[in-house]
Amino acid sequence: MKAMNRRKLISVSAVLAVASLAATAVPAHAAEVGVRSSEIKLGMTLPMTGSASLGYNKIPGAAKAYFDYLNANGGVNGRKITLIVKDDRYVPTEAVAKTNELILKDKVMALLAPLGTANVKAVASSVNPAKRGVPVLFVNTGFSGFADTKKYPTHYSILPSYQMEAKIMGKYIAENLADKKIGLLYQDDDFGSDALAGFKTAGTTFAVKVPYASGSQSSATAAGWITKFKAAEVDVVILFGVTSASLYMLATAAALKYAPQWMIDSVGGDSTTLKLAGVPAGVLYNAIGFSPVPATTDLTDEYIKLFSEIYAKAVPGSAFDLNVLLGMNSAFMTAQALKAAGLNPTRKSLMAVLNTNGASLFNSALSPVGYSGTSHVGLTGEWVGKYSPTGDLLPIGGTYTTYITDSGAGAVVKSTYKRPAMPAKGLPN
């Protein structure tokens, strides 16, 4: 009985080994991996399902909406861009497994907008895109470390880091709310500690700091946070967490008739998402918010106007929010970089474009991109706004005043950057 078992297992494993041999047929050799005469393949991993997917699961649809628009208008030098998206459910093991599939099986040219610091770090360590020369474009996290070209030579950040945002918040507080008592809600992990570091550099002092465990957000825990803020009698409450944290905080505050001066971070402050998730517009009214890109409801902005039209046609019925805007923005920049990489783009030529000319990529953001050969820092600034009576974030004073800074000890200054006009029809020229 046992001998038969053993023999069976040996034969099973032998069959498995042979089968896996057969499954690894090498495709026809192309000029560059992921680039064919008619198509360029890109890959994306992010949480599409699971409790970390709230809001983010709109990003693939947004990016694809832009790429479809681009492809219908000639693509990039005649090539269509195909985006392959895989769900990693915010688990690093799956991020690594799916990225392996993208790079080794689907053979994509580059990775676009992977999400989550822990996941991107795991992929960087295990899959090692740097060693394979695979560009990782516009990493979707506020962790400042991915800008370090020594550790992550092929990674390109895009979002302002959490430290940058905290410093900008700190500057605004110092200039406008210097005599008020400030309270801070933050996530009790690296997201939060990055924020604390930024606030420390900015010199902000807090009457009370309330951490929350990631994943514990609910109306019950929010009631607990509010109880603590009330006990400390703060005038201003900064929400530096994810969308669900702001969501429960604001909804519960309405129920508890708690109305301090709110200050919301960009990650957790998208008005469209918050309102759709049940936050009354009246609660958001007069809260202070920040964003690196124009307000998603500002149809006077040429990018917002074009992108929301494209998105409404591609995904009818779906609201145009910050995640959609950032997704389309990154897709637009990717298309430009690919075009500038030449008639026969390679991974190297793509990265060369970003390293030398990255700052000149057109995009909707109101601060310049900081790419160079020695630093892959993305956007460096945000403008300060207030939420309108209808709960939409609009710039204070009507015009966008962007503050820029770095992730270190540099000062926060007003930006003099004038965003160049969008290329015709929002297509790479």
Place this chain on the structure above:
Amino acid sequence: MHKLKSVHHLGFFIVFGFILFLASNRVDELRVYQGASVAVFVIAIASLILLTGYSGQVSVGQGALMAIGAYGAAVVRNELHVPILLSFFVAVLVAAAGGALLGAAAARLSGPYLAGTTLALAIGIPPLANQFSILGGEQGLAFDVGNPPASLGEDFTKYKWFFWIAALAALISMWLLSNILRSRYGRNWRAGRSNEVAAQLSGINTVRSKILAFTLSAGIAGLAGALLSMTIGTVSPSAFTYYLSLILLAGAFVSGISTLSGVMIGAVVLVGIPEIADVVANRMGSSENISTNLPGFLNYALLIVTVLFVPNGPVEQHHARQARKAAKKKIKSLPKPSMEGNT
């Protein structure tokens, strides 16, 4: 007889190991990486087979024990710069210590009470890493086993190195485990599982036996955890969700939870199903709603199908069929009972 059997076993494992070594040289990187993942799951599932299949303690918390082992290995390697082998040993020891504590607490619990406790453990342990900066927080700790030795050549990829390490660890631990399961301890566990009172009456200290099962199972799970971290290069709480604990139980079930022989089947299923589900979902390429949710649907649907149709695990099912066939043959070959009665 016993000695012969374990030597026999050893021979089998050596041959199997050689086959794996050959296969790893011919197969592309993606499969090699998946092979390493399979090896990790083999070890993790085996820990459950010991704990639940042999000792009868249903645990929905192996993921937490894997996390403990992984963090133990990473901390020791990062802070004390010990060689890789030693960090794996530490993983086993630390997790085993955790298992001993848990086992002592859980020895009086059974069935759903034990399941609930282990589930609470699975949820509670990983987030603790956020509290201590030495454990790296949400971003995680780096866990680097280093590059393959230069003597193996330029083309020897890091994934192949992972595969060799993981496969070797799996082979060794399976050999050790199969011998332990055959021994007196294995028999004691089985006895305690089928009828605790009877076991106690025949002189087995079932409480001590249960705690031993927990300790050993935890140590093995800790090794799996450290190896898993090796394959992703980091240790972070999000790699050890309670979902992991649940699918380990599922994998153990699919393998045939009361026997070690089918352990590779479960491991291959756990690694292969997500990919198959993705491929099928892509083929069917319909609306975004469906294509996002189809892989998840297929994953779980397959689980249900397995449970409904192969509940005892494919190996046991096969044995049962063989036994029935053999019994039928035997009955046919018996002399027909005479109609006039016996004289």
Place this chain on the structure above:
Amino acid sequence: MIQFINTTLIGITAGSIYALMAISLVLVWRSTRVINFAQARMALLSTYFGYEAMVRTNSFWIALLVAMLGGGLFAALIELVFMRFLLKRSNSGPIASVAPIIATLGLYGVIRAVTASIWGGQELQIVAPVSNVGYSIGTETLVFSPLKLLILISVGVLVLLLSLLFQKTNIGLALRASAFSPEIASLSGIKVDLVRTLGWSLSGAVGAMAGMFQTVDGAGTFSPDSIGFTLLFVSGFIAAVIGGLESLVGAVIGGLLLGLVISFVLMYISSSLFFIAPFVVLLLVLFIRPQGIIGVKAARRA
């Protein structure tokens, strides 16, 4: 002082939702000796039923009724079609205890995938029937509102009704007898199979109530991946185990205890202990009483 009062109130209201889920798990356990890992997902599906009713009738109460009926029917269907087949196929030993876990786990994923495919991933809203604005005492606002009072009353009424059902009616007697000893029950003429299905459908209805109340007491919106539903099963299960898995009152006590402990730990010690606190409570309770607070120590086939 107000902080202490509010902490207690927060714990009680959170605990009442846990209690509802715990009750539904206890109902399943008592009737079929299975832990239904898909319970929260079934509650999610029922909440979608309620949402559809809400959209058409604009009445929360009708929506709640529809959710409970739909949830009950769906649960009965699962028991008839799925669980029976499963229990026939898996014989004794470790397989018998593990098979239902894996099967209901599979069900959990399938239900999630199907609901997300049908309704999509976006947030949908259910409006509460009464205000959720907190009562005021002078200048202070309590974390207690007409809605939260309603939830508490509903839980109380539910437990009362179910207890009456179990203790005072023939059906209740049949439910208890089949749980205690199916062989003897069927010998005395009770259709044990039907009773099992009834147990599941009751649990489905109660789960639906948990889902609906949790949604309106939260931000008012829900989606397939809402954090609330993800945590609901675990909280309910732990509460049920604390309470002893055998009694409805135990489930309520377990839920309230869990809610209060978490609330006080988060307020006065550290909010980072959110995930480990349930484990500690569970361990402490089971250490003192391994069968839970109101558990029965009788040696049943576990």
